[in-house]
Amino acid sequence: MKERREYKIAVIAGDGIGPEVIAEGRKLLERAAELDGSFSFCFTEFPWGCDYYLKEGCMMPPDGLDRLAGHDAVFLGAVGRPDVPDHVSLRGLLLAIRHGFDQYVNIRPVKLFPGAPCPLKDVRPEDIDMVFVRENSEGEYSGSGAWLYEGTPQEVVIQNGVFSRKGTERIIRHAYELARRDGRSLTSISKGNALNYSMVFWDRVFKEVGEEYPDVETHTLLVDAAAMFMVKDPRRFQVVVASNLFGDILTDLGAAISGGMGLAAGANINPERVHPSMFEPIHGSAPDIAGRGLANPMATFWSAAQLMDHLGEKTWHDRILAVVARMLRDGTGLTRDLGGTASTSECGDTAADLLGEA
Numbered sequence: 001m002k003e004r005r006e007y008k009i010a011v012i013a014g015d016g017i018g019p020e021v022i023a024e025g026r027k028l029l030e031r032a033a034e035l036d037g038s039f040s041f042c043f044t045e046f047p048w049g050c051d052y053y054l055k056e057g058c059m060m061p062p063d064g065l066d067r068l069a070g071h072d073a074v075f076l077g078a079v080g081r082p083d084v085p086d087h088v089s090l091r092g093l094l095l096a097i098r099h100g101f102d103q104y105v106n107i108r109p110v111k112l113f114p115g116a117p118c119p120l121k122d123v124r125p126e127d128i129d130m131v132f133v134r135e136n137s138e139g140e141y142s143g144s145g146a147w148l149y150e151g152t153p154q155e156v157v158i159q160n161g162v163f164s165r166k167g168t169e170r171i172i173r174h175a176y177e178l179a180r181r182d183g184r185s186l187t188s189i190s191k192g193n194a195l196n197y198s199m200v201f202w203d204r205v206f207k208e209v210g211e212e213y214p215d216v217e218t219h220t221l222l223v224d225a226a227a228m229f230m231v232k233d234p235r236r237f238q239v240v241v242a243s244n245l246f247g248d249i250l251t252d253l254g255a256a257i258s259g260g261m262g263l264a265a266g267a268n269i270n271p272e273r274v275h276p277s278m279f280e281p282i283h284g285s286a287p288d289i290a291g292r293g294l295a296n297p298m299a300t301f302w303s304a305a306q307l308m309d310h311l312g313e314k315t316w317h318d319r320i321l322a323v324v325a326r327m328l329r330d331g332t333g334l335t336r337d338l339g340g341t342a343s344t345s346e347c348g349d350t351a352a353d354l355l356g357e358a
Helices: 018-036 050-056 064-068 086-100 165-182 198-210 223-232 244-257 298-310 314-330 344-355
Strands: 005-014 039-045 073-078 105-111 129-135 139-148 156-162 186-190 218-222 239-242 265-269 277-281
Touching: 005 018, 018 039, 018 073, 018 298, 018 314, 018 344, 050 086, 064 086, 073 086, 073 298, 086 139, 105 244, 129 165, 129 244, 139 244, 165 186, 165 198, 165 239, 186 198, 186 223, 186 244, 198 218, 218 223, 223 244, 239 244, 265 298, 277 298, 298 314, 298 344, 314 344
Parallel strands: 005 039, 005 073, 073 277, 129 239, 186 218, 186 239
Antiparallel strands: 105 129, 105 265, 139 156, 265 277
16 A cells, blocks of 8 residues: 655745635645545645734744745745835845755746636637746846945946856756757847846857757847737747746736736745755735635646645546636626625635535
8 A cells, every 4th residue: 555645735824815815725725635645735834924024024934944844835825015115025035045955956837727708809728828937037137236326316226147057957958848849949038238247148048058958949039028918919939938027017917818916826936855855826915805715726736736746636626627617608607896796715625625526
């Protein structure tokens, strides 16, 4: 008899609607474990976020990474509230974990399911099916810079983008490997015509690494052109690799054309598995609707599916996404942003029930 696998999951529900959607994501994970029988979850909750910051003066304790390190994955809800500056909340928790655990691969799927709202004219679900591979550890979000003569007429602000050979090459190689594995094309996003150091370097590395992957069809686009084509011709995108900033912006556009932020999920991956990876819906904390049962938890379902895939439970990744697809297709258990009447918890209940049928 095989030994039952126990997965240790650190849960940071965070702020705003974070606790509500994470509760429903956990509901699906626990239902999957119940149905499968060969694995279980041990969830450990960490009350970190903006509430913690207002009490303790930090977004997480100094030994936060040490306390997370022994887990198989981190499940994050949302971070942010109006009375805490965004750069404080972001850098004190989310970026601290991404950087500290070298989660240098950010995976954001952009897929239009039948039944999901799409603002684009004459676009079919099969026309929008792309995966963004976003550099997640340096680039424009490295936090390097200076603020000189603050508050004076001579005030100067310098924000550096940091693009190392190691960081740039490993994210581009990861994207090439994904494109080769899935038999898909790879598009690199740049702005080499204006950013004459960072993006010229990015373009050069993309070309150099590509010499090892002659079987992968490649394209390069300036970021402004990419934004235009995502609206005018999204079919041209399959696997996309981009820097931290460009990937962040374009994936929000991707969410807008594929059903909205309520369906947008993200995975922060440490491919070498030296550190735990982190999985999160990317819709933010939405404090205006927190506590009202209006939040859409489907992005958290998708994040849970990514978590299952990372743990090696690919079957349950597929089954969770099949449930999301069925709910959108049939209009079952949907929250108000998707045209339904279900509360956050009712949406989760519906998904958990359907998971047994998927």
